[in-house]
Amino acid sequence: MIYTSCFATAGRLGSAVAIARGVPRWFRGRIYEPLRPSRAMLPLKAVAYEAAYQELLAALDPDEIASAIGAGSVMFCWERNAADCHRTMVARFLQGAGYDVEEIATDFGPQQLTLFQ
Numbered sequence: 001m002i003y004t005s006c007f008a009t010a011g012r013l014g015s016a017v018a019i020a021r022g023v024p025r026w027f028r029g030r031i032y033e034p035l036r037p038s039r040a041m042l043p044l045k046a047v048a049y050e051a052a053y054q055e056l057l058a059a060l061d062p063d064e065i066a067s068a069i070g071a072g073s074v075m076f077c078w079e080r081n082a083a084d085c086h087r088t089m090v091a092r093f094l095q096g097a098g099y100d101v102e103e104i105a106t107d108f109g110p111q112q113l114t115l116f117q
Contacts, residue, residue, distance in 0.1 A: 002066065002094065003074040004087040005104040017069050019087060020077040032068060034060055035075070035090055053086050062097035065090075074104060 003015075007024055016029030021036050041052045069075060079085035082103045091101040 001071060001100045001102060002069055002091075003072075003102055003104050004082065004091050005074050005076055006080050006082075006085075007076050007078060008080060009104060015070075015073045017073050017075050018077070019075045019090065029076070032065075032075070034068075035065065035086075037086060049086075050089065053089055057089060057093045060093075062094050062099065066094060066097075066099050 007018075007020075007027065016027070018027060018029060018031045019035035021039065021042060023031065035056075037049075037053060037056070041049055041056075044052060075087055075090060077085055077087050079087075082088045082091075088103075091103070094101045
């Protein structure tokens, strides 16, 4: 299983892998460059951004992504709402290739955090 979330929810987990263009100053996890949106994508409106990001994904191999991210890891970006975020596009892309990907809810307790450390 690969997980997704935002920096605010679980960005301090040892299994964190950033896929955002920028990261918080305190972030010490890994960064997976191939899934980071380009600077040119950032100012795009939602429809254009989604098209550009889908084009980026189409050029990537889901098996390579899953292997590089690693089972049990959490892919992170800034958006609290997963529906508004490219991590959801990545999750769907990986799910389409047969991988289990799940969003970590923003309202889980400390006992659940230990599962990902």
